[in-house]
Amino acid sequence: MNPITESNIKQLLAFIIVILVLCGGVFFLLKFFYPSSNLPNFEAIAPVDVPEPEATQEGEMKNEAGSISYKSNLTLSDIENTTYTLASFPDAKFVNGKFSQGGVVASTSMYAFGDVNNDGSGDAVVVVSQVSGEERLYVVLNTGGLAKSILVSSPPTTGIKITYKNPEIKNGQIIIKEIREAHGFDETLSSSFERAYKFENNKLVNDIKRSDWKTYSNSEFKFQLSYPKESTLDVRAMSDGTRDIPNTLKAAINLPFITTYNTWDKLGVVVYVTKATCPYRNDSTIVEDNGIQFHVYDPSHTKTSYTESSIKMKEYMTYKAPFCYIIISKLEGPGPLSPNFPKPEDVRSPENLDNFFKLQFVIPDQVVGTFKLL
Helix, strand or coil: CCCCCHHHHHHHHHHHHHHHHHHHHHHHHHHHHCCHHHCCCCCCCCCCCCCCCCCCCEEEEEECCEEEEEECCCCHHHHHCCEECCCCCCCEECECCEEEECCEEEEEEEEEEECCCCCCCCEEEEEEEECCCCEEEEEEEEECCEEEEEECCCCCCCCEEEEEEEEEEECCEEEEEEEEEEEECCEEEEEEEEEEEEEECCEEECCCCCCCEEEEEECCCCEEEEEECCCEEEEECCECCCCECCCEEEEEEECCCCCCCCCCCEEEEEEEEECCCCCCCCCCEEEEECCEEEEEECCCHHHHCCCCEEEEEEEEEEEECCEEEEEEEEEEEECCCCCCCCCHHHCCCCCCHHHHHHHHCHHHHHHHHCCEEC
């Protein structure tokens, strides 16, 4: 190896000086052609990540109901800027999810997306809350890309406050938890139910059979109905006390019933079928449900209660040759002269019976709503 000499060092220093001079010249030229404010931003012209367009068909959104998976052509803006039916305003135009006019203040509070009428276009389900505490449930249909709202839930029964939780659309069905509260005197009664709705032939069907409900069908007497899986079902011929009556059927459903009151202990629905014409009552009203015309008799409990028992009932009657169908939903309890009636000091009974009945008959009404003729 050659030793480093003074001459080598001088040559290296000269080379470094030449490089520095060249760099200075290049910098001078850049300053001349590109003033400092116009120097090319090499970082800016480097490749950048371009965000994907916002999904309109599938995605995930969060709201008060939590994280909801949805498939929808409607956007959040669509359902927050459409028209809803309120008590005093049948065409209340919401802007950014809010409405305020004539002392009525309301807002969209919960929503979920999906196809509810099986037309291939995404729809939505929306809960609208008012300052008064009233809540209403709507389905918002996608009509050619426009949002059209349809009121699902009826206005609350007098004395009953209805609120909703966890709306979702699954397999074309609207599933939602409904909470009912009744306030009377010094007590508050509450019950919660899971309700299901769907569209058939573009008509809304209330309280459809849920996936965990059982269905009873009878090909001989040509009817079917569904009931909660926790219930018990007893099917037999009707009896006159000594023998079975030919061409008759009695299907009794004992519904699950939990209450803090010991003066009421049974809840159920009974279907009676006879091969005869129907003995319609003069004081019944005619109601259509599931395409069936019912004669409905809804007496006060004082008309159906006795010393041995206390009963609140609803009677639905319809005829399709050759059978008469009588469906009775009822809430029962021991009467004052029954051996099962509690001692006076132990009696626990609701102070507001009307509100108590309105709450307890939600499930029986749902069962009756599943009744179909075959």
